[in-house]
Amino acid sequence: MNNDLQKSESEKQEGQEPQKEDKPSSLMEKIQQLGQTNVPQLSSDSRIHCLTIIGQIEGHLALPPQNKTTKYEHLIPQLVAIEQNPKIEGVLIILNTVGGDVEAGLAISEMLATLSKPTVSIVLGGGHSIGVPIAVSCDHSFIAGTATMTIHPIRLTGLVIGVPATFEYLDKMQDRVVNFVTKHSNISEEKFKDLMFAKGNLTRDIGTNVVGPDAVEYGLIDEVGGLGQAMKKLNQLIDQSKVTNEGLVQ
């Protein structure tokens, strides 16, 4: 009986605590100022981490704060931390991007492609331009049925100094994107370039807007699906990698 009473009392006390936290008194603030805050009680065993590639992929020029951007200086240290942390077993990449800086995008793609842990990407909404190499860089890629990917040649904004040199530079830069995509997906170089230089799909522009099921048909993306399928696949890849690692030890 006594135990039961104590239990119910302690439960009451526990029940009251969150209400206290909701109204931080000035005393609480003072305690925070002294640096004696509670360490967040976060469960440290979330074995799947998630990276979101949203808005514009920012290059060497910082965009104004009203733009939603993905900054490589944020993503790259996170990827290094993910690679080093033995508790993290897999990474989910969620893309909804309009594209952006070619070199920053390729840097993120290369980091993802060389990550030793299983990676799965989902394209939701849009994964345009430089979002394409990022989406295909993962071990397995998904695209939502309604999501689209615009494939088009690389463009330059701003001043062009020396046309032949610039053209050659752009051509080489484009080859880097084409090579990366064809290396990391099932699409052929010919097909990818066909889509890139297609006329009539984007009114007066060249390129193609590829919708979910078409991206899978062309071999660019592995499967049409959403979050549930992506998590299932990631767990499956984690289990597979565990088996092969154990095999190596023996």
Added chain:
Amino acid sequence: MILYTTMPQEYIFPTDSESFTKQQTVTYQGVSLLVEQSDSQNVQVVRVLSSDPQHYLDERICPGAKISCASILGLSANF
């Protein structure tokens, strides 16, 4: 006014440097956050910069939450 030019918009209408200083990246309780000054004592969370999904469930650092400047380490003096 209609502009017909190859120059990017940022070159023609440069953003004032003030808007860049309004937002800042800080570390609070081991989590990187993008914060914006809301009043002289508090900052408001704009974005959580973490790959750990658990951090997004912590209501103390969810976007819109206010954090007192004093509890953030490494926040510049003018903030």
